[in-house]
Amino acid sequence: MKRYERFADQLATLMNSGVLAPGERLPSVRNASQTHGISPSTVFQAYYLLESRGLIEARERSGYFVREPARARDAAPLLTPLEGTEVAVSDLVYSVLQSLQDPDIVPFGSAFPSPDLFPLARLARSMAHGLRDLPAQDLTAYVTPGHPELRRQIARRYGLAGMPEVGEELVITHGALEALNLGLQSLTRPGDLVAVESPAFYASLQVLERLQLKAVEIPVDPERGLNLDALEEALSRLPIKACWFMSGLQNPTGVSLDDRAQQRLYGLLQRHQVPLLEDDVYAELYSGSEPHRPVKRFDRDGLVLHCGSFSKCLAPGYRIGWIAAGRQAGAVARLRLMTTITPSMPAQAALADYLQHGGYDRHLRRLRLSLDRQRQAMLTAARRYFPADTHVSWPQGGYFLWFELPERVDSLALYRQALAEGISLAPGPIFSAQQGFRNCIRLNCGHPWDARSEAAMARLGELLKAL
Amino acid sequence: MKRYERFADQLATLMNSGVLAPGERLPSVRNASQTHGISPSTVFQAYYLLESRGLIEARERSGYFVREPARARDAAPLLTPLEGTEVAVSDLVYSVLQSLQDPDIVPFGSAFPSPDLFPLARLARSMAHGLRDLPAQDLTAYVTPGHPELRRQIARRYGLAGMPEVGEELVITHGALEALNLGLQSLTRPGDLVAVESPAFYASLQVLERLQLKAVEIPVDPERGLNLDALEEALSRLPIKACWFMSGLQNPTGVSLDDRAQQRLYGLLQRHQVPLLEDDVYAELYSGSEPHRPVKRFDRDGLVLHCGSFSKCLAPGYRIGWIAAGRQAGAVARLRLMTTITPSMPAQAALADYLQHGGYDRHLRRLRLSLDRQRQAMLTAARRYFPADTHVSWPQGGYFLWFELPERVDSLALYRQALAEGISLAPGPIFSAQQGFRNCIRLNCGHPWDARSEAAMARLGELLKAL
Numbered sequence: 001m002k003r004y005e006r007f008a009d010q011l012a013t014l015m016n017s018g019v020l021a022p023g024e025r026l027p028s029v030r031n032a033s034q035t036h037g038i039s040p041s042t043v044f045q046a047y048y049l050l051e052s053r054g055l056i057e058a059r060e061r062s063g064y065f066v067r068e069p070a071r072a073r074d075a076a077p078l079l080t081p082l083e084g085t086e087v088a089v090s091d092l093v094y095s096v097l098q099s100l101q102d103p104d105i106v107p108f109g110s111a112f113p114s115p116d117l118f119p120l121a122r123l124a125r126s127m128a129h130g131l132r133d134l135p136a137q138d139l140t141a142y143v144t145p146g147h148p149e150l151r152r153q154i155a156r157r158y159g160l161a162g163m164p165e166v167g168e169e170l171v172i173t174h175g176a177l178e179a180l181n182l183g184l185q186s187l188t189r190p191g192d193l194v195a196v197e198s199p200a201f202y203a204s205l206q207v208l209e210r211l212q213l214k215a216v217e218i219p220v221d222p223e224r225g226l227n228l229d230a231l232e233e234a235l236s237r238l239p240i241k242a243c244w245f246m247s248g249l250q251n252p253t254g255v256s257l258d259d260r261a262q263q264r265l266y267g268l269l270q271r272h273q274v275p276l277l278e279d280d281v282y283a284e285l286y287s288g289s290e291p292h293r294p295v296k297r298f299d300r301d302g303l304v305l306h307c308g309s310f311s312k313c314l315a316p317g318y319r320i321g322w323i324a325a326g327r328q329a330g331a332v333a334r335l336r337l338m339t340t341i342t343p344s345m346p347a348q349a350a351l352a353d354y355l356q357h358g359g360y361d362r363h364l365r366r367l368r369l370s371l372d373r374q375r376q377a378m379l380t381a382a383r384r385y386f387p388a389d390t391h392v393s394w395p396q397g398g399y400f401l402w403f404e405l406p407e408r409v410d411s412l413a414l415y416r417q418a419l420a421e422g423i424s425l426a427p428g429p430i431f432s433a434q435q436g437f438r439n440c441i442r443l444n445c446g447h448p449w450d451a452r453s454e455a456a457m458a459r460l461g462e463l464l465k466a467l
Numbered sequence: 468m469k470r471y472e473r474f475a476d477q478l479a480t481l482m483n484s485g486v487l488a489p490g491e492r493l494p495s496v497r498n499a500s501q502t503h504g505i506s507p508s509t510v511f512q513a514y515y516l517l518e519s520r521g522l523i524e525a526r527e528r529s530g531y532f533v534r535e536p537a538r539a540r541d542a543a544p545l546l547t548p549l550e551g552t553e554v555a556v557s558d559l560v561y562s563v564l565q566s567l568q569d570p571d572i573v574p575f576g577s578a579f580p581s582p583d584l585f586p587l588a589r590l591a592r593s594m595a596h597g598l599r600d601l602p603a604q605d606l607t608a609y610v611t612p613g614h615p616e617l618r619r620q621i622a623r624r625y626g627l628a629g630m631p632e633v634g635e636e637l638v639i640t641h642g643a644l645e646a647l648n649l650g651l652q653s654l655t656r657p658g659d660l661v662a663v664e665s666p667a668f669y670a671s672l673q674v675l676e677r678l679q680l681k682a683v684e685i686p687v688d689p690e691r692g693l694n695l696d697a698l699e700e701a702l703s704r705l706p707i708k709a710c711w712f713m714s715g716l717q718n719p720t721g722v723s724l725d726d727r728a729q730q731r732l733y734g735l736l737q738r739h740q741v742p743l744l745e746d747d748v749y750a751e752l753y754s755g756s757e758p759h760r761p762v763k764r765f766d767r768d769g770l771v772l773h774c775g776s777f778s779k780c781l782a783p784g785y786r787i788g789w790i791a792a793g794r795q796a797g798a799v800a801r802l803r804l805m806t807t808i809t810p811s812m813p814a815q816a817a818l819a820d821y822l823q824h825g826g827y828d829r830h831l832r833r834l835r836l837s838l839d840r841q842r843q844a845m846l847t848a849a850r851r852y853f854p855a856d857t858h859v860s861w862p863q864g865g866y867f868l869w870f871e872l873p874e875r876v877d878s879l880a881l882y883r884q885a886l887a888e889g890i891s892l893a894p895g896p897i898f899s900a901q902q903g904f905r906n907c908i909r910l911n912c913g914h915p916w917d918a919r920s921e922a923a924m925a926r927l928g929e930l931l932k933a934l
Contacts, residue, residue: 094801101611103604115603124598127813131591136582137570139784144568174641174786174807181806190657190679206805212657317606317812319641334561338673339648340641344811345784346594 003038004045011046012055014095015066020416026056026064027420035420090209092430093202096415099424106456109415109424112316113399113446117370119363123315123350126358130349139345145333146172146322147348153355154308154322163297166306166324171333174343176281176309176321178336181207183277183305183323184242186331188213192241195234197226199402199431199440201251201279204244208433215433216240222253222393222402228264235272242275248292249282252431252442253402254395256292266298275326278306284313286397287368302326310351313364318347370448371399377449378457385461399446405439409467414441417463423456470505471512478513479522480562482533487883493523493531494887502887557676559897560669563882566891573923576882576891579783580866580913584837586830590782590817593825597816606812612800613639613789614815620822621775621789630764633773633791638800641810643748643776643788645803648674650744650772650790651709653798655680659708662701664693666869666898666907668718668746671711675900682900683707689720689860689869695731702739709742715759716749719898719909720869721862723759733765742793745773751780753864754835769793777818780831785814837915838866844916845924852928866913876906876934884930890923 014020026032026047033040047064050056056064100110138147145151155167173179180203188194190212196204198217208215216234219227226245234240247257247265257265269276278294286292296306305328309321320343325332336342354360378401382392391404405411411427418425426444428437447453481487493499493514500507514531517523523531567577605614612618622634640646647670655661657679663671665684675682683701686694693712701707714724714732724732736743745761753759763773772795776788787810792799803809821827845868849859858871872878878894885892893911895904914920 090801090805094804097804101608110607112607115606118603118606120598120603120606124595127598128591128595131587131594136585136587139582139585139587140577140579141568174811177805178807185677203805210652210802210805317809319807319809319811334557335677337561337564338557338644338670338677340645340786340807342784342786344641344786344814346817347811347813350813 004042004049007036007038007042008046008049010098011050012053014416015055020066022066022068024066025062026066028063090206092427092435093206096424096426096430099419104422105419106423106452107447108443108456108460109426110444110446111426113312113367113371113444114448115316116448117367117446118314118316119358122358123318123354126354127346127350129357130351130353131346133353134345134349144342145170145329146343147345147352150320150348150352150355151322153352157355158324161291161293163293164299169302169324169326169329171323171325171329171336172343172348173321173323173336174340175311175319176279176307177203177207178340178343179307179309179321179323179332180204180244180277180279181211182332182335182339183307183325183328184208184213184244185211185335186325186328187242187275187277187305193238195231195240195243195245195274196433197245197250198433199252199428199437200244200433201246202430204279205431205433217433218245220250220253220255222255222391222404225250225253225255225257225261226265228261228268231265232268235268235274240272240274242277243269244277244279245295246279246282247295248280248286249395249398249400251279251282252400252426254393254398254400256286256288256396257295262295263298266295266304269303270301273303275328276304278304280306281309281312281321282398283308284364285368285371285399287372288396292396296324299326302328305332313367314354314360315347315351318351319344320347320351368397371397371446374445374447374449375399375401377453378443378445381454381457385458387461387464390464399444401443401445403441403443405441405464407439409439409464411438411441414460414463414467418460421459421463423460425460471509471516474503474505474509475513475516477565478517479520480558480565481883482522487533488879489533489535491533492529493533495530557673559894559902560673563891563893563897566886571889572886573890573919574914575910575923575927576893577911577913578893580779580834580838580911581915582783583915584834584913585781585783586825589825590785590821593821594813594817596824597818597820598813600820601812601816611809612637612796613810614812614819617787617815617819617822618789620819624822625791628758628760630760631766633763636769636791636793636796638790638792638796638803639810639815640774640788640790640803641807642778642786643746643774644670644674645807646774646776646788646790646799647671647711647744647746648678649799649802649806650774650792650795651675651680651711652678652802653792653795654709654742654744654772660705662698662707662710662712662741663900664712664717665900666719666895666904667711667900668713669897671746672898672900684900685712687717687720687722689722689858689871692717692722692724692728693732695728695735698732699735702735702741707739707741709744710736711744711746712762713746713749714762715747715753716862716865716867718749719867719893721860721865721867723753723755723863724762729762730765733762733771736770737768740770742795743771745771747773748776748779748788749865750775751831752835752838752866754839755863759863763791766793769795772799780834781821781827782814782818785818786811787814787818835864838864838913841912841914841916842866842868844920845910845912848921848924852925854928854931857931866911868910868912870908870910872906872908872931874906876931878905878908881908881927881930881934885927888926888930890927892927 029043032043197220296304306324393402415427426442428440429435496510499510664687763771773791860869882894893909895907896902
């Protein structure tokens with residue numbers, strides 16, 4: 001693919017996702033050439049290609065404009081939130097993720113902390129030991145719930161955290177996202193309703209989209225968490241088949257449910273016999289004085305499918321997660337066998353060794369301290385540079401801050417302008433099936449704070465004030 | 468779970484899958500106790516539990532019998548094959564795979580060659596090098612089609628085999644099964660018809676089941692391969708959305724399509740504009756004088772989604788496969804991002820290093836020779852011990868032999884009897900949505916031949932003659 005075709009495709013993706021809206025003017029050839037570091041003729045070729053595809057149109061003396069799509073937006077069915085919303089956020093998410101490919105971009109929009117915070121060299125040693133100790137026949141032993149020692153180590157950590165015994169129901173998965181996919185699939189059929197948070201982790205909306213499920217969005221207050229009154233009403237009125245919630249360090253707000261709220265939540269689930277898919281991937285990043293424990297700890301009858309992962313706290317890219325799947329353990333194991341068979345054995349062996357000998361708890365203490373420092377630095381910068389009427393969450397851990405900007409701010413416009421200046425961010429609409437939260441953004445403070453971070457916050461502040 | 472509960476569950480699985488049929492007598496307590504090495508009281512407790520669940524019944528002085536299921540089998544809708552068959556083979560497959568967990572079982576039913584045939588120590592060295600050279604930020608760089616050097620090496624092998632350039636359309640996946648899942652999902656919606664082989668790789672039937680697709684079974688002749696007349700008729704009469712075929716060393720028959728047949732197949736696909744998901748995981752195990760090349764080589768317009776893997780020829784358990792996805796490359800990459808995000812980075816890095824420095828072609832030559840020897844040994848044993856009216860395939864590589872046994876043989880009964888004597892095999896009905904091929908079995912000759920293999924073939928021969 002030629003450079004101009006790639007650039008045209010990037011623009012087409014932005015149009016698809018609504019980041020470049022119909023009627024909007026494209027940057028001038030000269031501007032685009034400077035912003036993207038490509039020659040004016042490359043820009044011109046790209047615009048010409050997009051025009052030939054009917055995506056943009058030239059208007060005399062005023063440049064290129066995004067055309068109205070052939071299928072009018074109004075034709076789409078409008079469902080009220082409580083009847084379930086069909087989910088179609090993927091285009092927008094994809095364009096945000098693509099923007100992070102470039103290492104020169106300030107990664108405030110990233111979903112990950114800096115890889116420099118992880119003990120990668122120590123993990124490589126564990127990989128060598130793990131592979132040495134792995135019996136050859138285990139490489140083709142497929143109908144298992146996972147590497148036995150890894151399962152033992154994970155079950156042990158549940159026990160040490162005062163949780164009920166999960167040994168039997170534990171299935172190792174290819175990251176938490178596979179765990180959540182398989183868990184949800186084991187509980188639903190296409191067309192079913194699933195209660196999700198609003199705002200929610202965007203991948204949960206993508207999974208619903210893929211499985212042709214409908215989202216019932218339950219509001220999350222950035223300070224108090226999930227609105228349990230709204231959930232209670234939804235569970236009474238609608239045939240909800242499953243809930244997908246995060247009780248700790250919710251993504252994107254960072255809020256955690258307190259004990260009382262968790263107990264009430266579990267009571268609701270029990271009364272309606274609706275299973276909970278509990279996404280708990282930030283569990284180890286909670287830095288309150290006591291560890292935050294998930295709803296799963298109340299679960300005596302297998303109603304909670306509790307999902308965890310090493311991707312955010314130890315070993316990104318290894319793709320090892322798990323699910324304590326309660327009643328669904330057998331169904332999840334079989335679904336996994338039909339789709340990915342087993343997680344990568346070397347990665348499982350490496351993590352089993354690391355959990356035994358690597359000093360995981362020491363690493364976690366250091367990691368939490370780094371994230372605390374960085375979160376503090378970002379909060380300080382936001383106070384300094386952002387408009388006074390900005391609200392920001394104060395999460396007790398993790399590496400996300402959720403900003404409610406002044407009502408007038410359109411976060412998609414901000415996203416576009418910031419990106420043109422080399423700063424990525426996650427705009428509010430990607431966290432909602434209905435593309436709400438237009439004046440919100442999620443910023444990642446998982447990277448060591450430096451002059452570039454400070455300058456990027458200052459620049460965001462200027463853009464905000466100009467909007 | 469207690470021992471007797473586990474044993475009861477094993478039996479329930481066998482009943483579910485039809486291996487233990489309604490009306491059939493269970494082994495006596497004494498027999499079961501000896502066969503499974505558990506105490507008679509454990510057997511008795513298990514039978515008692517199954518009785519309390521209504522699955523079996525005691526008849527005076529004659530023992531325990533499997534009860535008729537509440538939902539009569541006759542109530543299921545009977546579709547003719549050409550209108551598409553709903554797929555439900557998972558129970559049976561699962562019970563076959565479970566039987567292979569025990570290392571004392573002769574693994575004739577296995578889907579894998581012996582792990583001893585793979586260069587595991589050399590791969591571990593490549594893992595160390597690969598991890599050392601992997602840039603930390605690549606661990607969280609998610610929106611990519613895979614490890615760049617690994618993609619380059621795979622594309623290079625296509626080129627060396629005289630195939631068209633696939634660089635741009637190549638997506639690395641978590642094994643070939645994920646590639647096939649995502650490829651098929653990108654092409655279909657629930658309810659669509661998909662043409663599959665009959666007999667077919669059982670996982671393809673499971674994938675159809677999971678995606679709620681309907682199978683149109685196209686017969687495969689163990690000597691000539693896919694029946695292209697039947698395919699032509701099906702494509703003209705039915706709105707088939709995709710085909711899923713293996714052109715080389717088809718699983719389970721081992722047959723490969725010759726050049727002329729491949730050309731005719733591609734012509735049919737083009738005429739009807741129906742995409743082909745080409746499952747080519749045994750490509751490197753073909754031991755004819757010329758390499759066998761896939762249908763993909765004719766593809767100039769992105770109609771063929773060609774799937775490969777390292778699991779059968781180099782690195783089982785690493786879970787690295789790929790898809791040259793033609794027109795669907797973008798859709799497949801995005802579906803992957805919603806389900807498993809990225810294959811395990813350490814495994815990708817290890818294979819990238821191995822392909823550069825590990826001596827892959829030398830390993831493959833040795834592997835093919837070993838498999839040739841073992842296949843020959845199994846064929847010789849079959850001639851010696853099996854009934855004279857047995858037909859067996861003569862594949863040009865790989866590690867499967869497909870036996871058509873005398874008509875009177877029920878391979879499920881044989882499977883059950885052989886398993887009780889410590890020999891696993893893959894019964895014909897798991898390779899068919901309609902559970903046909905009752906008198907066929909697939910045997911795995913991928914393990915170094917020894918006295919135990921010889922004795923197992925002799926015993927299978929005796930069981931066959933007694934049936």
